[in-house]
Amino acid sequence: MNRKITIDPVTRVEGHGRVTIHLDEYGQVKDSFFHIVEFRGFERFIQGHPYWEAPVLVQRLCGICPVSHHLAAAKAVDQLEGVDPKDLSPTATRLRRLMHFGQIFQSHALHFFYLASPDLLFGMDAPVEKRNVIAVAVENRELAIKGITMRKFGQEIIKAVAGKKIHGILAVPGGVHKTLTEEERDYFLNGKSIENIDTMIEWSQAIVNFMKDYHEKNRKFLDEFAAFPSGHLGMVNDEGGLDLYDGKLRAIDSEGNITLDDIATDLYQEYFSEAVAQWSYMKFPYLKKVGRENGWNRVGPLARMNMCDFIPTPLAEKERQDFIAFTGKKVNNSTMYSHWARLIEILHCAEVIKELLHDPELMGNDLIRKGTPRLKGIGIIEAPRGTLTHHYEVDEKGMITRCNLIVSTTHNNDAMNTAVRWVANNVISRSGNITDGMLNQVEVAIRAYDPCLSCATQAMGKMPLHAELYNHLGKLIDEKYSN
Amino acid sequence: MKNTATEKAKVLLIGIGNSGRSDDGLGWMFAELASRFPQIDVETRYQLQIEDAELVHKYDTVFFADASHTALPNGFQMHRIKAARHFFYSSHLQSPETILYLAKELYVKSPDAYSIAIEGLHWELGTIVSDEANIHLQSAFSYFEKKITRIFQIKYSTQPGT
Numbered sequence: 001m002n003r004k005i006t007i008d009p010v011t012r013v014e015g016h017g018r019v020t021i022h023l024d025e026y027g028q029v030k031d032s033f034f035h036i037v038e039f040r041g042f043e044r045f046i047q048g049h050p051y052w053e054a055p056v057l058v059q060r061l062c063g064i065c066p067v068s069h070h071l072a073a074a075k076a077v078d079q080l081e082g083v084d085p086k087d088l089s090p091t092a093t094r095l096r097r098l099m100h101f102g103q104i105f106q107s108h109a110l111h112f113f114y115l116a117s118p119d120l121l122f123g124m125d126a127p128v129e130k131r132n133v134i135a136v137a138v139e140n141r142e143l144a145i146k147g148i149t150m151r152k153f154g155q156e157i158i159k160a161v162a163g164k165k166i167h168g169i170l171a172v173p174g175g176v177h178k179t180l181t182e183e184e185r186d187y188f189l190n191g192k193s194i195e196n197i198d199t200m201i202e203w204s205q206a207i208v209n210f211m212k213d214y215h216e217k218n219r220k221f222l223d224e225f226a227a228f229p230s231g232h233l234g235m236v237n238d239e240g241g242l243d244l245y246d247g248k249l250r251a252i253d254s255e256g257n258i259t260l261d262d263i264a265t266d267l268y269q270e271y272f273s274e275a276v277a278q279w280s281y282m283k284f285p286y287l288k289k290v291g292r293e294n295g296w297n298r299v300g301p302l303a304r305m306n307m308c309d310f311i312p313t314p315l316a317e318k319e320r321q322d323f324i325a326f327t328g329k330k331v332n333n334s335t336m337y338s339h340w341a342r343l344i345e346i347l348h349c350a351e352v353i354k355e356l357l358h359d360p361e362l363m364g365n366d367l368i369r370k371g372t373p374r375l376k377g378i379g380i381i382e383a384p385r386g387t388l389t390h391h392y393e394v395d396e397k398g399m400i401t402r403c404n405l406i407v408s409t410t411h412n413n414d415a416m417n418t419a420v421r422w423v424a425n426n427v428i429s430r431s432g433n434i435t436d437g438m439l440n441q442v443e444v445a446i447r448a449y450d451p452c453l454s455c456a457t458q459a460m461g462k463m464p465l466h467a468e469l470y471n472h473l474g475k476l477i478d479e480k481y482s483n
Numbered sequence: 484m485k486n487t488a489t490e491k492a493k494v495l496l497i498g499i500g501n502s503g504r505s506d507d508g509l510g511w512m513f514a515e516l517a518s519r520f521p522q523i524d525v526e527t528r529y530q531l532q533i534e535d536a537e538l539v540h541k542y543d544t545v546f547f548a549d550a551s552h553t554a555l556p557n558g559f560q561m562h563r564i565k566a567a568r569h570f571f572y573s574s575h576l577q578s579p580e581t582i583l584y585l586a587k588e589l590y591v592k593s594p595d596a597y598s599i600a601i602e603g604l605h606w607e608l609g610t611i612v613s614d615e616a617n618i619h620l621q622s623a624f625s626y627f628e629k630k631i632t633r634i635f636q637i638k639y640s641t642q643p644g645t
Contacts, residue, residue, distance in 0.1 A: 060503075114533060133533055134568060134581065138588050145589055148534045155534075166529065 019442055021424045029424040033279050034417045034446065043403045051080045051377070051394045052173050058390065058405075059167050062452055064110070066167050067103035067158055068383035071096055072390040074171030075246070075379030079266070080394055081173040082371020085246045091364035092175035097245050098356045099161045099170050100381070104244060105200075105349040106154025107384035108301075108342050111450045112207070113147025116339055119444045120214060125437035143210075146203050150346070153188075153200050157353065160184045175368035188357055197354045201315070204347040208319050211340045215326060223327075226335035226419040226445040229254030231287070232306040233297035233411060235382050236262060240309035242348070244382040251287060251297050252307050256330040259290055265380035268389060274406065282413050285406055296414035299386025300449060301341035306331050313355075316348035335419050338448045373398070383408050385450050409451045419445035494634065495542040495594075497535070498527045499549040506603025506616040509550040513601065516624050517548075522635055531577045536585035540592035544634060546627070547579040550616075551600035558602045558619030561626060566593060597630075599623055 024030040046057050055073040059066035074096070075085065085093070114133045121140065122130050129135070137144035155165040161180060162168025170176050188197050195203075215222055233251040237243040240250075240262075249268065251260035260271060275284040275292050286295035297303065305324075311317040323332075323340060356362055379390045386408030393402040423442045498514025500507045511527045518525045526538070531547075539545045551560070566587045567580035579598055587593045601623045605613045612620070 134585070137533075137585055141589055145537075148537050148589070152534050152537060 019420055019446075021420075021428060021442075023428075029421070029428065032417070032421045032424040034413075034420050043405055046403055047400050049400050051077055051392060051398050051400055054390075054392060054400065054403075055171050056169060061405075061407075064452060065103065065107055065383055065385070067099055067162070068381060068388055069390070070162075070169070070171060071100055071245075072379045072381040072383070072388045073392075074173075075381065076377035076390045076392050077171075077173045077379070078175075079377035079379070080374055080392065080398070082373050083174045083369050084371075087369055087371065089175055089364070089366040089369055090361040091179060091366055092368070094356055094359055094362045095161050095176045095180065096171060098180075098353065098362065099158055100245050101349045101352045101356070102154045102157030102161075104154075104384045105346060105353065106151045106158070108346045108349070109147055109150040109154060111384070112339065112342060112346070113144065113151070115447060115450070117143070117147075119440075119447065120339065124441050124444065126440075128436060131440065146207070149195055150200060150203060153194060153197075154349075156194060157188065160187065172368065174370055177367065179365060179367060180363050182363060185357055185363060188353075197350065197357060201347070201350045201354060204343070204350045205315060208340075208343045208347055211343050212322070212326075215340065222336040222340075223334050225441075226422045226448070227333055228335075228418050228422060229333050230415055230418070231259055231290070231295065231297035232303035232331065233260070233299050233387055234304040234307045235265070235380065235387065236308050237312070239312075241312040242304055242308040242310070243312075244304075244345075244349075246381070249380070249387070250307050252331065253290075253294075254331055254333055256306075259287055259295075265389075266378040268378065268380065268406075269391075272406070274410075280413070283406075283410055284413050285411050286414075297411060298415045298449075299408050299411040300338060300384075301345050302332060302335075302338040303386060304382065305337075305341040305344065311344070311348050313348050313351035315351055316344055319344045319347060335415075335445060335448045338450075342450070385409055385452055386411055407452070409449070412449045412451060416446050416449055416451060419448070493543040494523045494546075494631070495539060495544070496523055496525050496546040496548060497531070497539075498525070499529075499531060499547060500527075501529055502610060503608060505605045505607055505609040506612050507550050507606055508610070508612055509601045509603055509616055509620055510548045512612065512620055513548040513599065513624060513627075516620075517546075517627070517631075520631060523631065531579065531582050533577060533582075533585060535577075535582045536589055539582055539594055539596075540586040540590035542594050544595045544597075545583075546597045546599055548599040548601065548623075550603040552603065552606075553600070555600060555602045555619075557622055558615075559623035559626065560600045561597055561623070561630065564596050564598045599627060 020033050021029060022031045042058065042061055046054060049057060054077055055070050058069040058073045061069050078085070078088065113136070117136050118126070118131045118133065121136060133144070158168060159165045162170040170178070187193055190196060191199065231251055231253050233249065235243055235247040236250050237247045248262040249260055249265055250258070250262050253259050263271060271287060271289070272285050273288050275286060277284065284296060286292050287297070288295065305320060311320050323344060327337065376393050381388050388408050389404070389406040391404040392400055395401050420442055423445050427438050427441050496514055496517045498510040500510035502508035502511050514525045514527050517523055524542070528535070564580055564583065566583035568584050569578045569581045579596065583593065583596055601616070602619045603612070603616045605616070
């Protein structure tokens with residue numbers, strides 16, 4: 001009997017995806033797909049607009065990571081203005097970095113505390129009503145308050161530099177439009193109104209330790225669940241250290257061999273191509289020289305831990321070394337270690353934020369630089385979910401004629417499909433029946449990548465929550481609503 | 484619009500919506516009107532999020548103003564709401580009742596809370612609310628003015644300078 005299992009939409013991810021798993025007459029998995037069914041439109045939508053509008057317009061791609069789109073677009077628009085990253089004023093660079101690290105700090109906190117922690121705390125077979133952050137809040141009050149406070153801290157950083165927590169504006173072509181006052185800076189240092197940055201570092205360290213304890217107790221699960229070989233892509237600085245704001249692109253294969261050797265970001269088109277599939281609106285980027293089949297890369301925290309030589313802040317670097325020592329492998333290809341890597345990045349962000357807050361250049365008044373205008377601008381940044389590319393071309397009047405966006409979730413498209421296939425083959429195949437716990441494992445595998453499907457497809461609108469089960473005749477035999 | 488940087492006031496109004504979606508901007512417009520009251524702190528949201536529990540727990544009274552797809556008598560409805568454990572699948576779309584529930588569970592605080600639903604009719608892309616929705620907005624705000632005046636008379640009448 002052929003059966004098709006549909007999970008629609010996948011929950012606790014940002015946006016609307018759908019999973020179909022096709023079984024053959026013996027109950028084995030015949031095929032599986034992670035469909036992205038939302039409409040894609042922003043690349044066309046912004047054509048015809050003046051280039052300086054791009055950093056504002058593209059923020060509307062997402063309510064979770066508008067800052068990443070704002071800054072990636074800004075880096076591209078800087079080039080249209082004739083200004084390279086190294087030519088930006090020190091104050092503009094520091095303010096943008098502060099905003100960016102605040103964004104990653106809050107986004108990672110959101111993912112771990114709100115989205116992923118129910119999976120880790122309650123397990124795969126927990127009842128549906130328990131697999132959410134409300135249950136975490138009720139049963140782990142201290143953890144929940146820390147999570148909320150950490151997310152708030154990151155959002156307050158964004159608000160301080162951009163005026164608003166969501167869809168604020170900091171960057172303008174060639175720099176930033178405002179600086180930070182001492183009073184605004186001290187808000188994050190003195191601990192009078194909110195917990196200060198030292199507390200954020202302390203709590204970040206504590207949550208990494210929480211994950212290490214979890215690892216000791218659940219190592220087999222973390223090692224094996226949805227583990228598969230793949231390439232890993234990210235950005236590094238000139239010394240090979242992790243750099244989330246600016247640097248060169250580096251990729252390695254599943255064994256750690258270099259497949260992309262620290263290339264300048266504006267050369268990305270020479271090295272990457274994007275495939276399409278009939279069953280998804282989301283594209284499939286891959287390294288041309290490796291080929292479509294094996295040239296795709298994971299991006300995001302796990303990839304960044306794997307491909308960088310070091311993290312340039314002391315506490316996070318110590319944790320990275322522990323991470324590598326624990327796993328004992330040159331490259332970690334286990335999906336679930338993404339959570340641990342994400343927490344190390346939270347700690348790194350907190351350390352960088354502290355450095356920036358103590359840097360006097362942060363409050364300077366040299367804000368905007370000018371150059372000789374160009375017709376092409378490419379901005380690449382390490383967003384919370386991974387490498388994010390914004391590419392714009394303009395005409396002589398400065399109107400956008402072409403736009404290409406490769407968002408992090410798009411890079412992870414193949415990885416998420418492979419993770420779904422792993423669960424299908426190892427959990428659902430030959431099981432005889434389908435349980436909520438099994439379906440949840442499909443979601444857990446996807447969720448580890450923290451996908452933002454709204455970003456990946458530039459969608460707008462509401463997302464229903466509906467699971468359907470069809471028999472081999474295509475007849476609906478079961479359906480579930482998660483809420 | 485006044486923000487909540489000082490958080491001195493005991494009354495909070497949160498306008499929920501999206502000013503780029505025609506009548507979905509009603510919640511934000513209501514918040515703009517409410518900012519005339521110096522005693523009220525005002526915030527706007529696209530959607531309520533879990534961390535809003537941390538905000539609302541600091542207040543005695545909280546209003547949630549949002550556009551409604553449902554036809555309402557006189558174009559609006561205002562009613563008292565209580566903490567309840569709802570959960571929507573997204574991390575960033577929670578009900579006012581859930582926010583109150585989290586405030587109670589995490590911060591041991593249960594403010595008086597009211598929902599203000601304002602009937603909208605058009606939801607397509609656009610920054611202007613429909614004429615009909617604007618009438619509903621004015622009706623809702625007139626009712627709210629009376630309500631808030633009564634609240635301040637009751638809660639602050641004995642305090643110096645009020």
